Amino acid sequence: MLKSLNLDILKIKIKTASRVYVVESSFDAIRLDQVGLPAVATLGANVSSKQIGLLQKYFSDIMIIADNDEAGGNMKEKIIERLGSHVTVINIDKQYKDIGDMDDKSIKELDLQFDKSILSMLN
Secondary structure: OOHHHHHHHHHHHOOOOOEEEEEOOHHHHHHHHHOOOOEEEOOOOOOOHHHHHHHHHHOOEEEEOOOOOHHHHHHHHHHHHHHHHHEEEOOOOOOOOOHHHOOHHHHHHHHHHHHHHHHHHHO
8 A cells, every 4th residue: 555545545534533643554553443542554664745744734633653663763753853843752661562562451541641641731
């Protein structure tokens, strides 16, 4: 599947969501979807300008969950470089390589931890 098409197809599915989780692999995106979190995959560390444009156009709250490896770090840096303050980075525990290694409860806790940190900043 072409990289740009992945985001095109998934934006239809989650077009009503303001928050999206950006991961590297389609398996990780599916894993997040299984626990009710809208996600798209970059399909590798090389994030295209078209992918960045689609993220900016369709989502106001962009959450990056990078793999715990060099490629994941590169993907995260490229997105931050292009989108800056429009993104939030969620770091997964070092015991996991990626979202696919996590159980449902651990994945949902990532989302809850982010929401709690936002609330504490607002109070």
